[in-house]
Structures are given as C-alpha cells and as structure tokens.
Amino acid sequence: MQVTEAATLLIKKIEQDYRDDIAVVVMMGSHLYQDTHPKSDLDLYFIPKTERGYQLGFVFIMQGIGFDFWPISWERIERIAKREERITAIITEGKVLYHGTAADLERFNHYRLMALDKRDQKRLQHLAYKQLQSAQAVWFDCANASTTTEARRHAISALFHVVESLALFNGTTIKRGRGKLKTEILAMPFVPDGFERLYDAIFVSDQTGIIKQSMHDLIRSTRSLYERHHDRLPKEDFKSLATGFYEELINHYHKIERAVTINDAHTALYVAREIENELAWLFADSGTTPPELPDLIEAYDADHLDVIGQAAKQHQEMLVAYFTSRGVTFRMFENEEELEAYLVSL
Structure with missing residues (x-):
C-alpha cells in the first residue's frame, strides 16, 4: 500500500461523515518534493470547523510507519501565519488536499499570504x-x-x-x-x-x-x-516614534525610585536594563544617534542604591530635555478635570 493512499482514505472518511466538520486537510513534508524513501512518513494536518471535527485526529502505525493526523485550530494557524511559531512552512509550503467550502479554502489562502508577506x-x-x-x-x-x-x-x-x-x-x-x-x-x-x-x-x-x-x-x-x-530598513521619523514613548517610560523611573526607597536591588537593576533596552529600540528604529545619558548599570551598587536613584533622576531629566529639543511633546494632565476635558474634546 502506498503511504499517500492513507490520505485518500482519510479524505474519503471526511467526505462521508465529517463534511461539515473539517475545513481543510493539508499535506506537508517529503512527499511534496518527491524526495521520499521506503520509510518516509506522511505529514498531514487538518483544521476543524466544529468540536466534533477534532474527534477525527489520531495517530497510528501502518506497515511500520508512523502517521499523525493532527488537528490544528484556525486561531493557531493565524498565530503561525504571524510568525509567532517556528513552523510557518506548514502553511506556506503545505498542499491543500481537501477543502470543505470555497470560503474555507479562501480563509486558508488568506493566512498563507499573510505568512508569505514580507512587506513589514x-x-x-x-x-x-x-x-x-x-x-x-x-x-x-x-x-x-x-x-x-x-x-x-x-x-x-x-x-x-x-x-x-x-x-x-x-x-x-x-x-x-x-x-x-x-x-x-x-x-x-x-x-x-x-x-x-x-x-x-x-x-x-x-x-x-x-x-x-x-x-x-x-x-x-x-x-x-x-x-x-x-x-x-526604512527609518521612521524620530518625532513620530517618540510621541507617546515617554508617557510609558516614566513609570520605569518611578519603579527605580520605589526600589531605592525599599532597598530592592533586584528591581532596580532589572528596570535599569529595561530602560536601556526600550531606548535602544527607539533610537535604532529611527536611525538616530542617542544622546549622552548617565549609565544606569554603571551606577548600580547593591549596597548603595541611592547612587542609581540619583543617576535615574538625572537620566530622566536629560531624556526629557532631549525629547523636547527634538519637538516631542508630552500629553500630561494635572487632575481628573483636565483628563475629562480632553476626553470631551475627542
């Protein structure tokens, strides 16, 4: 019996008893490339449309070869298409052997195009x-x-x-x-x-x-x-990238201040590095040379956290001054009334 005949039998079962439960069946692996040997397995997965569809998933051994007919949800297919998992090729390279409706096939092809899209x-x-x-x-x-x-x-x-x-x-x-x-x-x-x-x-x-x-x-x-x-890569305008950046970063400075107050050396060092990482992405993405700022890691001393506390304050002040010099403005409210007035204006 040819290994690929197993796929034919599975699809026959779907057409007979699971037509409304299975969206697509996809084949992967060496059989796509005609690069097989006597013990090449058959890689198949399917996307269920109903809970009942999941019941068709099973593993078995036939003639000494292992088979895995495994279900995978549309939600996971979308994550894979977004490159959130390493197995993108199961979408981009897979061959659709069966589709329930034209809409099912169209949906799968949508995720295939998403996975192949390299514009961003x-x-x-x-x-x-x-x-x-x-x-x-x-x-x-x-x-x-x-x-x-x-x-x-x-x-x-x-x-x-x-x-x-x-x-x-x-x-x-x-x-x-x-x-x-x-x-x-x-x-x-x-x-x-x-x-x-x-x-x-x-x-x-x-x-x-x-x-x-x-x-x-x-x-x-x-x-x-x-x-x-x-x-x-195309660089984005620094001002547009930096707008809204400080409004989030300010809380990192607060965390260092709090860490110094309660003598939490672990948090102080973690947050210092987080600030460095966030700024590194900002300047790299905009192609901008970063300004000279205090080295927070160098200022770290587990026995004297006040040093990193002072460095963080100076770091914050210098960063605000730099942003301002580049035309970046900050959305700040003194009280709830100002926030409410802003919301009314939207």
Missing part, C-alpha cells in the same frame, strides 16, 4: 532579534555544559532559534529543515560570516570546547550581520 520588514527584524535573544538564552546552558553530549544538545536547541531568526531577517521561511537546513540558509541573501564552518563544527566536532565556541561565534556573527544591515 521592521516587524520581521524585531522577531528575528527576539529569536536571536532566545538563542543566547539557550547558549548559556551550552556554555556551562560539562560534556560533549550536553554541549551538543544545547547547541542544537540554540540552532533552532538562530535559523528561524535568519529566516525572519531574510523575509522567508525554513521549508525543509534538518538535512536540508544548511543548504537553505546558505541560499539566503543575508548569511552570517563563517556560517557553514561554524554550523558544521557543531555537528562533527568531538571536542566540547569547539562546540561551545562555534555556537557562541555563530550567535555573535549573526548579531553582527544584523547590525551591518540594519540600515537597509
């Missing part, structure tokens, strides 16, 4: 940075691994994030992955320096230190790539 380069770049940050977090475990096995285990986990980050930065998706992954990355327009060498070392080296260093260097090289090409 700024959003894709932000998502790329987030994935790279996740890779850095995982690399911490890699760096502390005591054996080659543990180092390789954590390096592979970090690689998942790095390759998804690169796909986002390049405005594309990982289509095949695994054994085809290196070829996919190398074919992208923007590739980190030394990618192939560092990537291969993680798989072939038997030395713990080399695996750790290769993963570290790959993350650093990827970050350098992003920094070099950040200017390829």
